[in-house]
Amino acid sequence: MTSSASKSWLLLLGFILFYVIYLLLGALVFSSIERPVEDKLRNDIQTMQREFLNQTCINATALEEFLVKALSASEYGVSVLKNSSLNSNWDMASSMFFANTLVTTVGYGHSTPLSDMGKAFSILYALIGVPFTMLVLTASVQRLMYPLVYAPQALFQRSGLDPRPASQLHFALLLAAVLLCLFVAPAFVFRAIEGSWSFLDAVYFCFMSLCTVGLGDFVPGEQPGQKYRSLYKVVVMVYLFVGLMMMYLLLRAFHKMADLHGLTSLLELPHCEEPEGDLRPILGDGPTDTGPPPPGPLHHRAATKQPLEPAAQPSYNTISKG
Amino acid sequence: MTSSASKSWLLLLGFILFYVIYLLLGALVFSSIERPVEDKLRNDIQTMQREFLNQTCINATALEEFLVKALSASEYGVSVLKNSSLNSNWDMASSMFFANTLVTTVGYGHSTPLSDMGKAFSILYALIGVPFTMLVLTASVQRLMYPLVYAPQALFQRSGLDPRPASQLHFALLLAAVLLCLFVAPAFVFRAIEGSWSFLDAVYFCFMSLCTVGLGDFVPGEQPGQKYRSLYKVVVMVYLFVGLMMMYLLLRAFHKMADLHGLTSLLELPHCEEPEGDLRPILGDGPTDTGPPPPGPLHHRAATKQPLEPAAQPSYNTISKG
Numbered sequence: 001m002t003s004s005a006s007k008s009w010l011l012l013l014g015f016i017l018f019y020v021i022y023l024l025l026g027a028l029v030f031s032s033i034e035r036p037v038e039d040k041l042r043n044d045i046q047t048m049q050r051e052f053l054n055q056t057c058i059n060a061t062a063l064e065e066f067l068v069k070a071l072s073a074s075e076y077g078v079s080v081l082k083n084s085s086l087n088s089n090w091d092m093a094s095s096m097f098f099a100n101t102l103v104t105t106v107g108y109g110h111s112t113p114l115s116d117m118g119k120a121f122s123i124l125y126a127l128i129g130v131p132f133t134m135l136v137l138t139a140s141v142q143r144l145m146y147p148l149v150y151a152p153q154a155l156f157q158r159s160g161l162d163p164r165p166a167s168q169l170h171f172a173l174l175l176a177a178v179l180l181c182l183f184v185a186p187a188f189v190f191r192a193i194e195g196s197w198s199f200l201d202a203v204y205f206c207f208m209s210l211c212t213v214g215l216g217d218f219v220p221g222e223q224p225g226q227k228y229r230s231l232y233k234v235v236v237m238v239y240l241f242v243g244l245m246m247m248y249l250l251l252r253a254f255h256k257m258a259d260l261h262g263l264t265s266l267l268e269l270p271h272c273e274e275p276e277g278d279l280r281p282i283l284g285d286g287p288t289d290t291g292p293p294p295p296g297p298l299h300h301r302a303a304t305k306q307p308l309e310p311a312a313q314p315s316y317n318t319i320s321k322g
Numbered sequence: 323m324t325s326s327a328s329k330s331w332l333l334l335l336g337f338i339l340f341y342v343i344y345l346l347l348g349a350l351v352f353s354s355i356e357r358p359v360e361d362k363l364r365n366d367i368q369t370m371q372r373e374f375l376n377q378t379c380i381n382a383t384a385l386e387e388f389l390v391k392a393l394s395a396s397e398y399g400v401s402v403l404k405n406s407s408l409n410s411n412w413d414m415a416s417s418m419f420f421a422n423t424l425v426t427t428v429g430y431g432h433s434t435p436l437s438d439m440g441k442a443f444s445i446l447y448a449l450i451g452v453p454f455t456m457l458v459l460t461a462s463v464q465r466l467m468y469p470l471v472y473a474p475q476a477l478f479q480r481s482g483l484d485p486r487p488a489s490q491l492h493f494a495l496l497l498a499a500v501l502l503c504l505f506v507a508p509a510f511v512f513r514a515i516e517g518s519w520s521f522l523d524a525v526y527f528c529f530m531s532l533c534t535v536g537l538g539d540f541v542p543g544e545q546p547g548q549k550y551r552s553l554y555k556v557v558v559m560v561y562l563f564v565g566l567m568m569m570y571l572l573l574r575a576f577h578k579m580a581d582l583h584g585l586t587s588l589l590e591l592p593h594c595e596e597p598e599g600d601l602r603p604i605l606g607d608g609p610t611d612t613g614p615p616p617p618g619p620l621h622h623r624a625a626t627k628q629p630l631e632p633a634a635q636p637s638y639n640t641i642s643k644g
Contacts, residue, residue, distance in 0.1 A: 011590060
């Protein structure tokens with residue numbers, strides 16, 4: 001690995017470290033703003049429930065009043081039920097989980113800030129956090145494009161495939177790997193841990209999360225009496241981060257394949273940007289590579305961006321056989 | 323406007339038309355799958371409430387049982403309250419709104435599919451819809467880059483500004499316009515229409531929606547007794563689409579500015595892809611443009627992608643003064 005490549009990975013490590021610190025800071029602030037408000041709401045609703053139960057006869061109006069309060073508390077994630085989770089929505093792990101769903105734009109909304117201060121801080125936090133998370137994800141994918149996209153495609157090409165079939169085969173394999181590792185396997189795990197989820201529920205959760213839709217009808221770690229809840233929440237956060245990264249990588253690989261097949265040009269859409277990373281090893285390595293030596297560290301983009309006529313598009317592929 | 327440019331806009335129109343048809347189809351399917359299930363749940367919960375009220379004395383266990391049912395119904399958007407909205411969550415307008423929040427990945431989750439069939443269809447619908455919506459948004463932004471980014475930047479440059487300050491000034495103006503038109507003005511409108519929202523609530527809603535977080539604690543058109551609710555939902559959908567488009571445009575403009583300042587190279591991130599559209603008018607129009615005639619329709623990318631050394635980066639700008 002060249003020194004520029006290790007510098008590049010060090011930069012990424014710095015990004016990820018800063019990302020974790022940002023989440024921890026967010027968790028600290030959300031927890032300190034929202035926890036007292038949540039406690040107050042929980043006490044209020046419990047008092048109201050006791051008063052309601054102390055009445056001698058059932059009164060439709062009293063029930064309605066109590067229900068208004070109970071349902072609105074439930075919207076903020078505070079339940080009146082006895083066997084509901086006694087965990088706060090704003091302890092450190094849950095606050096960090098909330099911060100994470102904000103910056104990744106998943107936004108389940110199973111617990112939302114109650115106070116104006118919490119709402120204002122959410123805006124500020126997402127304003128910085130969302131672009132920064134996009135940056136970290138982009139930087140991660142940028143560094144993973146070589147080992148997970150260019151290298152395997154080059155391998156297929158060296159074993160005799162043309163660029164287009166090579167990219168198709170690679171995409172199919174990548175898709176299968178992503179489906180298996182990010183949807184099917186996690187769904188089995190979630191079904192096992194979350195007692196009430198069916199397998200469909202678990203797949204639906206994985207899909208809605210990794211598309212950043214985040215409907216929030218299924219959220220892990222919210223059932224009463226779950227062990228190691230904080231650790232579980234952290235693991236789900238890591239799953240979300242890796243999952244989003246791989247979804248983005250899949251999108252980039254698809255985008256490259258679409259470029260190669262002339263689809264992006266046909267629909268007049270932007271082309272996939274080539275990474276500027278450490279591509280020389282593979283270019284200089286193959287027995288079929290007989291091109292002139294590259295003029296500089298950025299030779300690759302210049303070389304691949306020049307042939308722009310549609311007919312020349314197969315050579316668009318970074319790892320063309322020359 | 324050249325014929326290729328009008329073809330390009332026609333293509334976009336086709337995309338948008340197909341997008342609307344896709345939403346309508348989604349609404350039709352969601353409505354027919356979910357409406358009967360919702361009606362059944364609503365009836366069940368009302369029966370249960372009547373039975374609870376018919377008891378002679380209040381029983382904590384009975385209350386708990388009733389609350390379990392009421393809270394779980396509320397999570398699906400079915401309320402037991404008398405003065406709650408009597409509108410279905412799965413009439414055509416609401417179903418279309420749900421379909422829209424799926425494909426744009428906003429995902430408020432204020433109403434979610436109850437049935438397994440609905441969940442399975444949501445996955446399938448988002449699987450096609452999310453990439454397609456990204457395509458429509460990308461295609462729209464691609465066509466708006468010239469009038470909203472390149473043309474104004476060229477104007478600033480012609481009036482004597484260098485590329486970097488020109489891009490900064492342009493970005494500041496664009497940001498101000500977006501803040502005013504997509505956050506401040508809509509927030510005033512939402513506050514006026516949604517009685518119980520404060521101005522902060524409305525800004526918080528706009529922000530969380532246009533970042534696609536979509537927490538769903540505030541959703542327009544869900545209050546009881548709102549007039550023209552269907553029309554209102556459609557207008558909010560248009561707002562979401564235009565808003566997301568402008569957010570994406572803002573991001574692209576920022577990305578271009580970062581390229582120009584060498585920030586993307588510094589952080590080893592991909593550069594902003596140049597649009598291939600109708601850029602010749604402005605390139606051939608300026609009095610300072612004295613370059614050779616372009617070799618083909620794609621001249622622009624080839625010309626701007628060649629100078630890749632960091633020192634040559636100001637000429638990266640599409641509308642360089644030559």
